[in-house]
Amino acid sequence: MPELPEVEVVRAGLARHVAGRTVTGVEVLDPRPLRRQDGGVRAFVDQLTGRTVTAVVRRGKFLWLPLDDGRALSAHLGMSGQLLVRGTSPAAASDRDPAIRSAAAFLVDPDTRLGRRPVDLSATERPRYVRDISASPRHLRVRVHLSSDPSADGTDGAVLDLVDQRMLGGLHVVDLTPTVDGAPGGAGSPEPLLPADATHIARDLLDPALELAGPTGVVARVRASRRAIKTLLLDQGLVSGIGNIYADEGLWEAGVHGLRLGTALDTRVVARILEATAEVMRRALEAGGTSFDALYVDVEGASGFFARELGAYGRQGQACRRCGTTMLREALGGRSHTYCPRCQRRPRRRR
Numbered sequence: 001m002p003e004l005p006e007v008e009v010v011r012a013g014l015a016r017h018v019a020g021r022t023v024t025g026v027e028v029l030d031p032r033p034l035r036r037q038d039g040g041v042r043a044f045v046d047q048l049t050g051r052t053v054t055a056v057v058r059r060g061k062f063l064w065l066p067l068d069d070g071r072a073l074s075a076h077l078g079m080s081g082q083l084l085v086r087g088t089s090p091a092a093a094s095d096r097d098p099a100i101r102s103a104a105a106f107l108v109d110p111d112t113r114l115g116r117r118p119v120d121l122s123a124t125e126r127p128r129y130v131r132d133i134s135a136s137p138r139h140l141r142v143r144v145h146l147s148s149d150p151s152a153d154g155t156d157g158a159v160l161d162l163v164d165q166r167m168l169g170g171l172h173v174v175d176l177t178p179t180v181d182g183a184p185g186g187a188g189s190p191e192p193l194l195p196a197d198a199t200h201i202a203r204d205l206l207d208p209a210l211e212l213a214g215p216t217g218v219v220a221r222v223r224a225s226r227r228a229i230k231t232l233l234l235d236q237g238l239v240s241g242i243g244n245i246y247a248d249e250g251l252w253e254a255g256v257h258g259l260r261l262g263t264a265l266d267t268r269v270v271a272r273i274l275e276a277t278a279e280v281m282r283r284a285l286e287a288g289g290t291s292f293d294a295l296y297v298d299v300e301g302a303s304g305f306f307a308r309e310l311g312a313y314g315r316q317g318q319a320c321r322r323c324g325t326t327m328l329r330e331a332l333g334g335r336s337h338t339y340c341p342r343c344q345r346r347p348r349r350r351r
């Protein structure tokens with residue numbers, strides 16, 4: 001499941017290649033990803049065609065593309081959804097981002113523009129985690145045709161594909177609504193707007209407008225709860241963007257067992273956990289996200305490379321990187337929790 005850093009990688013890639021383009025056509029090969037669309041396939045196509053994508057915005061793991069009519073295309077990646085951009089001009093892309101110049105060579109397919117392989121930004125760096133993600137047509141669900149980019153010379157039209165093997169992701173057009181606090185809705189746009197069906201999603205840990213301190217801040221709300229800290233970290237209504245990977249990492253970094261209750265933690269410890277989790281996510285972002293599931297790739301087809309850096313997640317049975325004690329894993333609230341029994345003291349069972 002992509003978490004905040006992985007979705008941010010997708011957001012940045014979409015912003016680079018899709019923002020400013022106009023939708024010239026929509027092909028729905030499978031209606032199931034549109035299940036959240038009011039009015040179904042017809043409404044989706046009608047509401048999207050002719051609209052220009054003005055930005056790409058993310059709050060936590062939620063992603064939306066504001067359109068020029070005040071609505072937005074909302075994208076859910078689910079467990080296996082991928083958004084792939086094809087057909088963007090390699091020359092224009094490398095002009096704007098020198099880092100991908102070397103990758104541009106992979107792009108060109110002389111036979112068909114749409115048949116170009118997606119850009120793989122990372123293949124030359126760490127090929128170990130990269131796989132060929134040439135989309136199987138079987139898993140292509142929705143294809144959005146886009147105009148050339150008016151802000152860059154020499155670009156061609158492009159397509160944005162939703163590819164989804166397990167059918168858990170989806171797209172829909174939704175109204176935007178003002179944020180309660182008047183701050184930007186998320187990363188990627190200064191507009192104080194967010195999708196009307198995402199108002200229950202709290203701001204994420206990397207959002208400068210997230211209220212941490214104060215009587216209604218995240219720290220106070222954690223300390224008022226008798227739920228386990230790990231469960232609280234995963235609660236997208238409290239603070240968004242954290243999934244199983246980064247919750248385990250933040251708790252390991254902070255030296256706190258996930259079963260500790262919010263009420264058992266003092267302000268300093270809660271702040272330490274949140275800061276540690278944010279820091280791990282920032283590091284993952286620099287590395288391009290974390291990827292364990294081969295299905296996860298970013299919008300241009302690159303998978304993340306942060307997995308090897310992790311301290312806790314997926315390391316049960318291995319030595320703690322800090323103290324050498326064998327890491328353990330246990331069930332916690334329907335998820336797994338991997339921890340070091342020495343660095344992260346397990347609370348005594350409640351009677």
Ligand SMILES: [Zn+2]
Binds near residue numbers: 324325340342344
């Ligand atoms: Zn340890």
